[in-house]
Structure formats: C-alpha cells, structure tokens
Amino acid sequence: MSIETPCIAVCMINPQTNLCYGCGRTMPEIARWPRMDSAERLAIMAGLPQRMADAGMDVPKPRRRRPAGTDAQA
Template identity: 70%
Template sequence: MSQDTPCIAVCMIDPTTKLCFGCGRTLPEIARWGGMSRDERLAVMDGLASRMNDAGLPAMARKRG
C-alpha cells in the first residue's frame, strides 16, 4: 500500500492557523493520515498549496510518495 504523504519532516504547527508549517495539514489530519484511504489523502494533498497560500504561510517543497 502506498503511503502518499505531503510530509517534508518540518513538523511544527503554526499557532495562528493551526496548520503544519511543513505540509499544511492540521493535527487531526495528521493523526488520521494512516487510516485515510488513498483517495482521501490525495484529496487533502490537492488542497494544501492553496490552503498554505490562503493562510499566508510560505510554500515549501512538496513530495508525493
């Protein structure tokens, strides 16, 4: 099974937006990640760049596993 992930090992949560500075996910998303279907993970990942942009957080390099 593929472990598609946006994680880039920069695991810090922005206190204002509650988003991870590295990947843009919320803590609940990170906690559920392993239990999500691949389609759910891909759907979250598809929105991360705009989520980070909307929150005013810097875009970091993204990877897909």
C-alpha cells in the same frame, strides 16, 4: 506499500493557523492520515498549497522523487 504523504519532516504547528509549517495539514488530519484511504489523502494533498497560501504561509516546493531502481548518481 508506501502511503502518499505531503510530509517534508518539518513537523511544527503554526499557532495562528493551526496548520503544520511543513505540509499544511491540521493535527486531526495528521492523526487520521494512516487510516485514510488513498482517495481521501490525495484530495487533501491537492488542496494543501492553496490552503497554506491562503493562510499566508510559505508553500514548500514538492520533493522530486526518483523512479524506483535508479541510483543517486547521474
């Protein structure tokens, strides 16, 4: 079972905003993430782009995921 995550493997905290440069989460959110239920994770993820934009940070483009069972070659 996978956990919904906004992580893009750019794990550094912006010292001015206290937000992760890659995903926009705070350290407490990152630490609590595995213990959150799906609804709480999705609610936080929905607000991350605006949170990052409001803080003047670059908002990363979402990664596109291939449906399960498809290969990388098209």
